[in-house]
Amino acid sequence: MIPATGKILYITALIAGILLLQSCVHDDFGEPEASEIPVGxxxxxxxxxxxxxxxxxxxxxxxxxxxxxxxxxxxxxxxxxxxxxxxxxxxxxxxxxxxxxxxxxxxxxxxxxxxxxxxxxxxxxxxxxxxxxxxxxxTQREVEPLSLGINQLDHQTHQGRLVRLENVQFLSSEVGEPLADSENLQTINRTLEDCSGNTLIVRTSGYSNFADQPAPGGNGTIVGIIAQYQQDLQLYIRNMNEVVLDGPRCGK
Amino acid sequence: MKKYLFPAISLLLVISLNAYPQVSPEADTEADTLDIDRDIPILTFSIDDVEGDAESHDISSLLQGSRDIYVNTAGFNFGSARYRIRGYDSENTTVMINSIPVNDPETGRAFYSVWGGLNDVTRQTEPVNGLGPSRQTFGGVGGATNIVTRASDFGPNTRTTYSNANRTYNHRMMFTHSTGMQDNGWAFTISGSRRSAEEAYAPGTFYDAWGYFLSTERQINSQHSVGLIAFGAPSRTGRPGVAVQEAYDLTGDNYYNPNWGYQDGEKRNSRVNNYHTPWVMLSHYWTPGSGTEISTTAAYSFGRGGSTALNWYDSHKSFDHPDYNLAGDPRPDYYRWLPSWHSSDPQMRELLTDLWKNDDSFRQIDWHWFYDANQRNLFTVRNVDGVEGNDITGLRSKYIVEDRRNDRTQLVFNSTIEHIVDPTHVISGGLNVSLSQTHQYKTIDDLLGGDWFYDIDQFAERDFDDPMMAQPDLNNPNRIVREGDVFGYDFTGNINEYSIFGQSEWILPSWDFYIAGELSQTTFWRTGNMKNARFPDNSYGDGEKHSFTNFGLKGGATWKITGRHYLDGSAAYMTRAPYFRNAYISSRVRDDVIEGLESESIMSGDISYIVRTPFIKSRLTLFYTEFRDQTWARSFYHDELRTFVNYIMTGVDTRHTGAELGIDLALTPVLSAYIVAGTGDYIYNSRPEVTIARDNDSEIMAEGRTVYLQDYKIGGMTHTAGSVGLRYDSPNYWFVGVNTNYFDDIYIDINPDRRTEEALEGLVVSDPQWQQLLDQEKLGNNFTFDAYIGWSWRIQYQYFLQLNLSVSNITNKKDFRIGGFEQLRYDSQQPDQFASKYFYLYGRTYFANIVFRF
Missing domain, CATH: 2.40.50.140 (Nucleic acid-binding proteins)
Incomplete structure (x- = not known):
């Protein structure tokens, strides 16, 4: 066996070697500074x-x-x-x-x-x-929708706005029809009317998770965003609980 | 004789210490791509999913302990090219430590990384190749290897080693001290190891590993002895990656690794493996009479296994450049960030090509983008924990690093007996009981600057109107999770296996015979720890138990034609229970196994002609093996069905036929040579049936589809390999050797879905897509050259100093594709859209050792 002093030296060198190798692999990544986005x-x-x-x-x-x-x-x-x-x-x-x-x-x-x-x-x-x-x-800053009638909608002022339409209903021919085609992922335009005969397209995508919902038959309130395609204004539904059409239809 | 001792020892040293096959990336988890119309980030996972590195279940280092020149060379020279003996995966070879089978119960694979770095104490092996008889276990068609770690089996020895290399790690230090069995009845061996690399051969890969080992034994009396063995190998490594050829070409680097990116000037890898699964074994060795040995062991394994990966929600990852207007996937090699995707936009192609060639923050992960985005994402989660009104506002992390965990616990009880009836007859047998749990779940590893992560399933959120459907755990709804918290999925696989085997060997003057049989019972079931909203009745708690009874029978005979010529033949038939990993359709979310789950059957036979003279030792073998009724399960985004699916093939048969030749020549007392060649034809031997289920709701989208897989080659590995080597052993205790290796018949791992009638719908034979979809790419053949040299010195009679150096791939060939795979996602109209991914052999690598022992 190696004499005692040799042994000690040997083991020390060993430990030193291990410690040397131990420190060389990067471990913790701290958080970098976030970049600022100027306001201008x-x-x-x-x-x-x-x-x-x-x-x-x-x-x-x-x-x-x-x-x-x-x-x-x-x-x-x-x-x-x-x-x-x-x-x-x-x-x-x-x-x-x-x-x-x-x-x-x-x-x-x-x-x-x-x-x-x-x-x-x-x-x-x-x-x-x-x-x-x-x-x-x-977060959670809900915007109060503008209450408007279909004939009050203006292409310039209201494009993109959140609106509430009151006393409106789907055309009787569309009542009960699904709002969009989720089977084939097709968009469908349905039509709302007020009691004066003014109409507005309600456009729903086949990808929306309420596409299968049938167009309700009653008269009431609907909240949505006013969009535009060429000359036509269209309404996008945000959520089915903003479609409250359960009252008696026009003329009833 | 003595003058051969040093070179022999040194050679053994070189062979065994040089054990490291390169880390080869696997066909692994791939966060897949977005639908053309709807950007849907979806995860693809394969069976090799997240278990860790493919490297760690390639058992080539174990093969190097064999004295069979073919097996030894295959382990040493072919390992780096992912060669597999007879085309078998490691679940066909039983690996044992101290007679305890240590193959992973969930997948059957042998993860040698469990004892990584403990080369000094795992060098003594009892390898049985192919269908030969092992006395500790029945084994598989690939054989059985026992690693001897009993303290009294180590001779007295103290050894310290330092190694320097450039493959998977840069530095290694090992220290081992053995006393052997001492007069006082105690034997004791300890070993410690450290392996490290700041960055190994592939860019962005680091290595941070330790190993510890203790084996003690107390000889109580002449008949009884008890021993304790405990070891572990904690390791943390950064993974290399795999990419399409376009990415390699654009970066000019065949080892381009998409997994890392710079953070504050340092390379940070998003895919880090972190494993530590120690074993403790308590053994009783009993020799009731001479010629009879009974070993009984109780063993316990526990610990952690994990692999990190990026995950994201609503990623808008883009690149800061005035003309760059693409956004979405945070992975740098996502298919839409490649110029080839923009076939009709030459300006974008030019811009992307330029960025790929020149910009590191573009072609690698941009960590700073993630921190910035997370720190700006103020969000309010309402009704947290299902508590009405408990709204929490904070920085919701969009990008995170998650840790996918697979923590294994295993209890083994094993007893084997070996009894020499008389000099011509040895019987052996044993029983093995294995009770294991694999706890699989994921945790948040790093929030990357955010306050928390909102634990909902984003695909269910998209698909279902009811937000509750997106809950991974209805028992703990609406959670926000922080670093260390479990989220997403959480279940345990319980796997119990009971087996007994018996074997009888006759050793006669002209003949050797053996027969062996095995009987086993396997039961497994899933225990869910989360009640998934999409499968509320089928995810929480103990699931259905599945039991299989299996048997195996094998036998062989050796005809000793003369003392120098032998003819050997063996045959085996066995059935094997399905592995837990392959049995479930989508184990993370529900308790459903593949319909018609059954055991697979394996039959195998081989004949060998063996020559042993002082001048030549050779073996020529022909083999034939069939696997029947295997299952294949993957989850990925399916383009035709436009959703994330579970893809299950049943009735998968494979056939392996081939030949092996190993010749070891002692040309002169100082010069020796070897020739080794193996070739095989490994093919799919059936037309499996496919069931495709939608992952979100288990709706069966396709059933009974036929996959025309017959005769396609099993891909991802070399079918033909050969090596010729020359070695000079100087009487002055140094040696030098060179060898040349040849690899051929390397086929791409195919995507079975492309070989269906549905994939070819709308196409005719003359369409170019037809052939593109069906052809299996064959990669080019190649030669590589290796050399090694070593010296040993004796100091003061008892101290030895050894130095050796080996260099692989001396010509630095960096364009050798050793494997690849087709992506699971594909477009029938444009098969090149999702190109195959390849991996290359490392260029010139070296391994240098200095050993001091006494």
Whole structure:
């Protein structure tokens, strides 16, 4: 056997070697500093909308808009899309990916990198990235819908707005029909009418998780977002519990 | 004789210490892709799911202990190319430590990483190749290997080793001390090991592992002895990745690893394996009379197994560049981030090509994006924990790292007897009882800057109107979880196996015979710890018990034609219970097994011609094996059915036929050579039936579909391999050797769904897609060259110093594809859309050892 001193030296060298090797593998990753998103110039949605003078506007500077989210795409009725409004106006956000913003979010939209444009008559802010362009300031801020009649809806003022329509009903030919075709994932346009004969399209996507719901037969209140396709205004339902059509129909 | 001792020892050293096959990524968990129309991130998992590394169940290091030149060479030279002897996976070989089978009960595989780094004390093996007789167990068609760890079986020895390498780790330190059986009746062996690498061969891979081992034995009297063995090998490693050829071409690196990214200048790997499964064994060794040995052991294994991965909710991961407007999947090699996807947009193609070539934060994970996004995601969860009005507002993590855990606990009771009836007759037998649980669940590993993660199933959230359907656990609804909390799924697999075997061997002057039989009973069931909302009646609590009774019979004979020529033949037939991992349709969420679950049957036979002269030792073997009625289960996103499915094939048969040749030549007293060659034809031998169930609600979407799998090759491995080596052993105690290896007949692992009538619907034979869908790609053949050299010195009669160096793939061949697989997701109209993924042999690697022992 090795003499005692040799043994001690030997074991010490061993332990030293092990300790040396022990420290060389990185373990804990701490949190990096979050990057700040500058505010820049603050404008209202009405001001934003007015910037569109017939051609697209690409934002490459620091500009921000404060808004509240009135509709998200979680239930599938819209896709990669959201609606936001402030006191002045409303606008449709075209997102780069699904989800990201949720109904009730009070947000600041950082416009750099987004594009203001129109699609078939509907104005939208395109290429919005929820991770880079949206800063959430608060949640559960429900917007009070505007109470309007179908004939009061204005293409300019109310595009993208959250509205409440009272004393409306589905056409009798559509009562009981599913709002959309979930089997083939097809969108269907149903029609609402008021008691004066004014009509409004209710557009529902076959992907929405309430597509199978039948159009109720009664008269009552419906809450939704006003969208536009070419010349037609359309209503998007956010949630079936905002469709309360259980009263007696017109003329009864 | 003595002058051969040192080179022999040194050679053994080189062979055994050089044990490391490269880490090969597997066809593993893949967070799959988004629907063209609806962006739906979905997870794909395969049977090899998350168990850990493919490396760890490749048993080539065990093969190196064999004295059979074919087996020894296959382990040493072919391991890095994922060669498997006779095309068998490791569940066909029983691996034992101290006579206790240690194959994983859930999958049948042998994970040698359980004793990784303990090379010094696991070097003594009793390997039985193929259908030969083992005296500790019945074994599988691949054989049985027992690792001897009984304290009195180690000779007195103290050894310290330092190794330096560039394969899976960079540094290794081992220290072992054995006393052997001492006069006072005690034997004692301890061993410790450390392996580490900041970054190993593949980029982003780190290695952080320890090993500890203790074996003691107390000789009570001439008949009785008791021993205790305890060991473990905790390890944390960063995984390499696998990618499509386009990604390798764009990055200019065949070892491109999509799993890592920079965080504050350091490489951070999202896929980290973290394993520690120690064993404790208490044994009683009894020798009632000379020629009879009875070993009885109670053993217990416990610990943790885990593999991390990214997970995300509503990812808007994109890239900061003015012209870049893609977003969604946070994985850098997601199919839409590849230029080839944008066939009609040359500008985007150019931009993506440029980013792939030049930008690390684009082609690797962007950790900073995740932290930024999480820290901006204010969210309110209402009615947390199902409590009305309990609304919690905070930063909801969109991106997280989760730890997918599989913690195994196993209790084994084993007793084996070996009895020499007379010099010509040995009988052996034993019984083995194994009671095991695999607890499978996942936890939050890192919230990446957020406050909590909201535990709901995002696919159920999308598909169902009722938000309660998205609850993973109705017993604990609406949870927000933090680091360390269990979420998502939580269940335990209970697997009990009882088996007995008996064997009789006759050793006669001209003939050897043996026969052996085994009888076993396996019972398994699932215990759910969460009541899944989509399967409320079928997920929580103890599930249905499934029992199988199986048997095996094997026998063989050796005709000793002369003292130098032998003819050997064996045959076996056995049935095997399905493994827990393969039996359930979707074990994470419900208690449903594959319909018609039955045992598989295996039949095998081989004949060998063996020559042993002082000049030549050789073996030529022909073998034939059939596996029948196996099952194959995968979960992935199905393009045609547009949803996440559980894909189950039953009635899968395979056939393995081939030949093995090993020749060891002692050319001169100092020069030796070997020639080793193996070839086989491993094919699917049936047309399995497929059932496709929707994962979300178990709706059967397709039933009884035929998969035209007949005659397709079993992929992902080399069918043909050969090696020629030359070795010089100097009388001055140094040696040098070179060898050249050849690999051929490497086929891609195919996607069975592409070989169905449904996949070809709408196509005709003359369409290019027809052949593209059906063809099985064969990878090119290749040569590699290795060399090794070693010295040993004797100091003051009792101290030895040994130095050796081996270099593999000397020519640094980096374009050798050793395997690959077709993706499970595919588009019939454009089969190239989801291209196959490949992995390459590592370039030049070395292994250097210095050993000091006395």
């Amino acid at each position: 110039e603050v404008i209202s949605i009405a001001e934003l909308r007015s910037m569109h003078q017939g051609s697209q506007v690409y934002f490459d500077r620091d500009v921000s808009v404060y808004a509240t989210v009135t509709m998200d795409d979680k239930n599938g009725n819209i896709y990669r899309s959201a609606f936001v409004e402030d006191e002045t106006a409303a606008i449709n956000l075209r997102m780069m990916a699904p989800g990201g913003v949720y109904q009730g979010d009070s947000i600041r939209i950082y416009l750099k990198g987004t594009t203001l444009g129109t699609y078939q008559g509907m104005m939208q802010l395109d290429n919005v990235n929820a991770d880079k362009n949206i800063i959430k300031l608060a």
